[in-house]
Amino acid sequence: MNKKKIINDPVYGFISIPDGLIFNLIEHRYFQRLRHIKQTGMTHLVYPGALHTRFYHALGAMHLMSLAIETLRNKGHQISEEEEEAVTIAILLHDVGHGPFSHALEHTIVTGVSHEDISSLLMEKLNEEFQGRLSMAINIFNDTYPRRFLHQLVSGQLDMDRLDYLNRDSFFTGVTEGIVGSDRIIKMLNIIDDQIVVEEKGIYSVEKFLIARRLMYWQVYLHKTGIAAEQVLAKILVRSRELALAGKELFCSPPLCHFLYNTISREDFIHNPEHLNIFTKLDDTDIMSAIKIWVDCDDVVLSTLCRNLVYRNLLHVEITALPPNADLVTSLLAKAADYYKIDIELARYFVFTDTILNNAYKVDDTNIRILMKDNTIKDITDASDSASLAALAKTVKKFITCYPKFLA
Amino acid sequence: MNKKKIINDPVYGFISIPDGLIFNLIEHRYFQRLRHIKQTGMTHLVYPGALHTRFYHALGAMHLMSLAIETLRNKGHQISEEEEEAVTIAILLHDVGHGPFSHALEHTIVTGVSHEDISSLLMEKLNEEFQGRLSMAINIFNDTYPRRFLHQLVSGQLDMDRLDYLNRDSFFTGVTEGIVGSDRIIKMLNIIDDQIVVEEKGIYSVEKFLIARRLMYWQVYLHKTGIAAEQVLAKILVRSRELALAGKELFCSPPLCHFLYNTISREDFIHNPEHLNIFTKLDDTDIMSAIKIWVDCDDVVLSTLCRNLVYRNLLHVEITALPPNADLVTSLLAKAADYYKIDIELARYFVFTDTILNNAYKVDDTNIRILMKDNTIKDITDASDSASLAALAKTVKKFITCYPKFLA
């Protein structure tokens, strides 16, 4: 039976699904769940096209991986069929543990368990189901496979994950600034000493990649309205759990109820398979269908937050270079408490501060290596002739202060 | 206060929101609800990018309307500010009455009430809320406004609705065959005797538009897998209502419960505002979050259908030019009943037939008029020099037969 399949993709034209095992993993309900988890959380409130999902992103990253493997083989590197399958599975499943709205609700629904933890747990479960055929993929994912360049293709400064999400998020938001020449970068990849390097003539494409990432951060990932929406979303989940744990009855789907009405430790989550199983039934639709109902809840905090989100009357967000003035925040809290006729403590759901950062290029041991024409290896910041990359290397930290619009 | 807003759109670049009233309508919860109603139903199971919503389509059609008005004014036609606002509102709200998954569930949740009916009801409600400022828009929508070309821009053979959805569905599916030169067509529009005409030099663009529509029908709108998914979705709703009315308790969000556990006549729906109000709280997320739960329901019909959809193990669909053989269908029904250990009557949820048609160009009184260089008006099928358009004018009727894959 020919299971070879082709999927239409407006970003790359076509995505081919390589073989039987990978096809079966894609059809698996763990992976199909990603069809209902938006890649960019609440960003669609700003860019209405940004409804694309983790499912599509994973397929796109898989496609880029096949291009990378082809390029590396053409340059004379031996990569076995088994290694190709394994690295493809690793990239395909790298985000399988994401919960509703991707990053927006991380640490809100299940505390203390990162999406990477859950991805690992799910890969282990799949490995059991598929009789150990995912072992090499898991080793690559965890960076315990000897040929480390394979891990770098999955997770590194210039991995297939980032190349795909920049392209895909650009496409669906229409913020063309984020389009990276993934074809060109991939054609320039090579391996030196088991490390991924970029050949010198690809240097401007790498610069462009770093800049595109930075621009996408500010224009999309850290857009004020998007931040406001995700902060409100997170507060809604915090408040609903608070009410649930206090015994209040709230409408929720069974999987959402499970996580609202129970406090699950990291330990618990990892050792009791029940939690993981229920987690795999949770997606964006559970959250959104509940929030619509909570609009009419009799808790003023929860209902107000839900109304803010559903009718898009979001909090005002101020982004500043300096930490917000504590007195100002205290005064805003008092005003909000007064307005909503609630305690100061509850007013913290509407008035709060946080920090954000745009660290486009971390100067650490996974930096981007350039293979110069004289066969030396340089870091991109040294290889480039412009000072602008050094500037990009600096972490820019910003402070946000959120409060109701009527106080703006 | 400057409420002028710009929305990023990967299809057209930018969409400007014209003025205060229109901005307020867009912010209204009736319109915001469209953010959660996918434009192309379950098509995303085939084309994973097709998650775009009625919300975006309505904004896109509004944008094309502003281009059309500008073109017509540049050609010397007087269109007042008030008319411009009205026709813009009419196109913006033309689909506001769509229920979950657009066409897929029409006549399943509320029987006997079309989405156009509901759009009309919602426009009337909004007209009340906005002190009659939508009256002219409603007249244009209902074709009771004297200047009939305005209605044709909203609903005709070459209206802004169609131009936008072909472009938008093409963009998000990646089926580039559906991209229509909307800019070019709009630049060629003119008005003769209160009717929209296309100037002769736009004739090939119109041909292309008709062909694009036909290709989109077969490749996207009537794609086998998409049809299978929407048929299963519809059967799920039918079965869940059947069970609900028989007293079975099913998980559902309050608005979905309302429509599952009550039988509402057209009469009722129109006269009791309660129904309409609850309808405006219903969207795709209510359906999907319920279906995931029904996977574990103890009714074998409902749980099987839900599993089919959620795990994408859809029915097999056969498209034929001739009606399906009745004996074959009977035999398939018997096999399905046997397999699932259910009655023949219930087996009809898994084995059934239907018809589909691709009528790209209806030869009726709203046909596309071409303004020839000698100032005569011809129908496009007469104006074009090729016989292919006449062929496109023919309705192609096909039969579908759906049955479980294990019987294929």
Next chain:
Amino acid sequence: MNKKKIINDPVYGFISIPDGLIFNLIEHRYFQRLRHIKQTGMTHLVYPGALHTRFYHALGAMHLMSLAIETLRNKGHQISEEEEEAVTIAILLHDVGHGPFSHALEHTIVTGVSHEDISSLLMEKLNEEFQGRLSMAINIFNDTYPRRFLHQLVSGQLDMDRLDYLNRDSFFTGVTEGIVGSDRIIKMLNIIDDQIVVEEKGIYSVEKFLIARRLMYWQVYLHKTGIAAEQVLAKILVRSRELALAGKELFCSPPLCHFLYNTISREDFIHNPEHLNIFTKLDDTDIMSAIKIWVDCDDVVLSTLCRNLVYRNLLHVEITALPPNADLVTSLLAKAADYYKIDIELARYFVFTDTILNNAYKVDDTNIRILMKDNTIKDITDASDSASLAALAKTVKKFITCYPKFLA
């Protein structure tokens, strides 16, 4: 030495040049000459972006060939390295014999010798230079190689030539209607009985291809202004040869002079290598730099035609379904003769008729074969469910009448 090269291509992203022999052929002056021969003749007068050359088209077609070979191999067909190189060379050089302005001046500069003849002569010369390494390529080009599907990829109803020129001409003109899903079509190719077939699921893409070709014919290849320019260009060459042969001294570059001042028979051209050698030095720039000077020539016919072209004051073109009225033409000739104060015979340079045809799909033995799911082979017109393809199969013949604008 690594001669592997990558060329940027806005149409496909990147084009890789496969190996040493092919790289050397591309660097050869015969091939480099194509850099100065516009792909679409004078079309740039209508679509100012259409300045792309035969050089780029040949590289693009070569790129598509590499995709086709990859697809066919993935489907289990054995294609040797040598065959791959040969078919790649055949497509690369298929147009190497084109003269200035591609089709526009064929049969004007050298009469009786087609561009295919010259391509063959040049391939033979290259084969000598490269010690017989082009022999298989020549056999494939001439369809004398036993595996005939290779020839079909070079020249057939669905060859890489057509796929590339439709895409490329669309891109550079901005007439998006001509974009064909070349990726998708190529992915659907297969070989049955040594013939290229398209798998059934590619049927709509093939329909789209045929339609795109038809639309490009009418909108681009047979655009009135383009026809007018090419007709004027051809008349200029005819008149300048007439004057040259009558002994008049005209400015021209040495290679152009050779062909203006000599009458070379087909026999001559084929047997005397001198002619071919000079031909390889002739390109668009020889023609355009001469025409600018001839604007001031004292022959009223030549100077008027050149002025028409250079200042874009072209002839009026009438396209009709019926043959033009002979009396009308006689009367126009008389008026033109009178206006320019020239003989009726010379007036034929300004008033003349011709025929054009748009035969998008020739119903002959090279028709498009579809491999149906039941493994039968059908012609596309039978496999498609619409009558529109049958309509496309008909040749549409049109008549053109050209005459000066002041008589329009």
Next chain:
Amino acid sequence: MNKKKIINDPVYGFISIPDGLIFNLIEHRYFQRLRHIKQTGMTHLVYPGALHTRFYHALGAMHLMSLAIETLRNKGHQISEEEEEAVTIAILLHDVGHGPFSHALEHTIVTGVSHEDISSLLMEKLNEEFQGRLSMAINIFNDTYPRRFLHQLVSGQLDMDRLDYLNRDSFFTGVTEGIVGSDRIIKMLNIIDDQIVVEEKGIYSVEKFLIARRLMYWQVYLHKTGIAAEQVLAKILVRSRELALAGKELFCSPPLCHFLYNTISREDFIHNPEHLNIFTKLDDTDIMSAIKIWVDCDDVVLSTLCRNLVYRNLLHVEITALPPNADLVTSLLAKAADYYKIDIELARYFVFTDTILNNAYKVDDTNIRILMKDNTIKDITDASDSASLAALAKTVKKFITCYPKFLA
């Protein structure tokens, strides 16, 4: 008579030609000449699609100007019809004085006269022909019109010229990194104190614009192979003039002969209209058709340079941060002289040094002003939160050393 015309443009979709005077200027032979002057000189040797012309660029810049005027009027600024026409003419004709291959041959054919000088002279001539209707356009072009923001739209840090050429050069080269969100930037323009400013929310688009420009410089405008080709082209012209002035007979078209065989001072050029008139007959085709012939010239320097260019066997280019070592250059000169059997002086045609710089953002009085939300005006480098712009502000100077490949 309706002279309104629409031109297809793959970059912006459509360009409308606004009115009669502008239409007549476009049809004028001075402007039509730009059809034969490539925008990016010899860049097409690197990026084969880069054959687009000054003609197309000027139309594109005109199109962006109409968008800018529309935006500024929508924000309440009064711009009269006459001013609109004048600023449109100014942008349309800003490059009308460019000679063959744009910048590549400036100061080679006519020494001491810049293309801006020639543009001014041609505008004056056109002003005479059109009875003074270009006076305001000339004032805007020369920055003597009182409303100075109009000049800034034609020539400033963020003018319509730059916006168009970045977009257009990106499109035709396929170097997508240069695409700037011209729509978005233009929508953000405003006028404060008669100066063009960008509203704060457009700040990231401006950053992107500056970065895109920088990337285009290194990847396209200063591409090694492109530099090599343009240097060789310039040397060819220098050598051919040298030979011509020494009395050698060379094939050349009459306008090219005029500039090869005469030494024309700036004074002369400006005061003797004959020179300007002949200059308007000179374009890329004169140069290329001559160079092909000079390949067989008996001057070894000229024939070698021409062969280098025509057969694309260009000089080797080294780009260094430090000035090239003088001894090395001397040694290379000796080797080249020895190889070609020519004097050291003549060897300087093959071995030479030069400097290039990429000054993406000049910190001077025409810097980009941002209108902050608090109504203050800041320079972009102050308004932006990243240090990378400050880095972009630095001029990067590089040295090039060119010499024959056999010495590399």
